[in-house]
Amino acid sequence: MSHHSGRHFLQIPGPTNVPDRILRAMDRPTIDHRGPDFERLGNEVLAGLKPIFDTDQPVIIYPASGTGAWEAALVNTLSPGDRVVMFETGQFSVLWRELAERLGLRVDFIPGDWRSGASAADLRAHLDDDKAHAVKAVCAVHNDTSTGITSNIAALRKALDDAGHPALLMVDTISSLGSIDYRHDEWGVDVTVAGSQKGLMLPPGLSFNAVSAKALYAAQFSTLPKSYWAWGPMLKANENGLFPYTPATNLLYGLREAITMLMEEGLTNVFARHNRHAEAVRRAVSAWGLELQCQNADEYSASLTAVRLPDGHDADAFRRVVLDNFNMSLGNGLGRVQGQVFRIGHLGDFNDLMLAGTLSGVEMGLKLSGVPHTAGGVNAALDHLVETKA
Known part of the structure; x- marks a missing residue:
């Protein structure tokens, strides 16, 4: 070489690129993840993430890549054989579809040319045909990293509302959170998926689900298998700033600094x-x-x-x-x-x-x-x- x-x-x-401020923030001794110092750190990042997602709802943190957050979004809200709508906007929409199918979901994949985003008109037509409301979720990639296409999530929400359809709306923001305007609550998103290694300026290793009250209600009836990805134990432990298993402590130090940097700017x-x-x-x-x-x-x-x-x-x-x-x-x-x-x-x-x-x-x-x-x-x-x- x-x-x-x-x-x-x-x-x-x-x-x-990981900023020096975040690298220095992570360069600290690992602390007891059951102790009071960690509890304060956990509470800070869990609260600090909400403005980044533009939500008042809970944000769940996993030690995982964004793929893990994809899976968590699906297994916590759906059951085997459920139908979901997805849009072909690039490679990451294809990969999310493949994951969903491996979980035993039936995917209505709206085809695309990899040069344009998710179509609200196509979604409305698809939902109008679904008189029995068999479709349980609509999944879209906000910003497909493979094609540089940003889809209009507010328009997808309007299509759902205009059709009077109760399906959940799930959105992948892995390459848009913290870099492109995104509004979880205002746009009526039920599960937002994100990762640490892009707009949040961190190394890979953290992923996120921001979840609505409607998604939490759906979780009560979901029968897809889940253990590591289950929201319930996470949310219970998070009440005290803690996690049900060992968290990525030093990445959370970096996350706290990343939130600070975004808020400063x-x-x-x-x-x-x-x-x-x-x-x-x-x-x-x-x-x-x-x-x-x-x-x-x-x-x-x-x-x-x-x-x-x-x-x-x-x-x-x-x-x-x-x-x-x-x-x-x-x-x-x-x-x-x-x-x-x-x-x-x-x-x-x-x-x-x-x-x-x-x-x-x-x-x-x-x-x-x-x-x-x-x-x-x-x-x-x-x-x-x-x-x-x-």
Whole structure:
């Protein structure tokens, strides 16, 4: 392996760069997870998470990846053979579907082209056909990390309400929480799924369920098997800031610091920063003459951008050139778009100069790889950053 001076540029859409403040916060002795010091820590993070989800309802923390939170959302509310509606918006919607089917659920998978988000009109038509209310849950990925598509969750809730349908609404916010505006209570979401390693700026290892009163009621009748994922023991222990089993203590130290950082900046400012950086990236892509994977402007992601390469050019080969020459990691294409797209992560602890360096590496990589493009993408992005600098 060749030596690279300087820091590695980790510009995948997650795990994201972990700020030094959070690293230092985790660099503490592990404490007794049954003692009063931990009880105070537990109460702080459980309360502090609620504004991040924009909810007054409970938020449950698991030592797990986001996949664990997917499973927890389903097994706590549903029973074998229940029907659920899911939308094909990218690889992560496909993976959630596969998990649901392995659990014995019947998935009505609304097909998509991986270039547009979940359709409220399609959902309404599907629900209107469900006169017996056999569908028990509607599951959507808010921001599909594989395609850079952000779906309109409020519109899905309106479709449910207009149809008078009682199905639960479950939403994956793994790559949007803490980076894209999200409103658990206002949008009538019943279970919100999230993870620690993206907008929350932590290493992988924590996942979350924010749960509504309606979801908690449904949990009383759910018969899917659950033990580790069961909400009941978690919520009971959480009343005192504790957990029913050994928690990820040092990650919780980091979570407390992450919440502090987000509140210091203010969530409105956090969302505006992500929107500004995303627009700068899109201007660079446009100037290069390349194409976005997401086709609809009102569904552009603020946390990542998936870029298509021209036919005949391998996105993974391009990524290797960037890694080998500039020590920068870009996200690979997943599933149906493997080899066709690369992904630029611009979420979490991120600023203008980090973005400028990222786009410079991409533009140099395009040239070295022989990818047809027009120079000047970096300048287009910098112009936007200067014009919008407060």
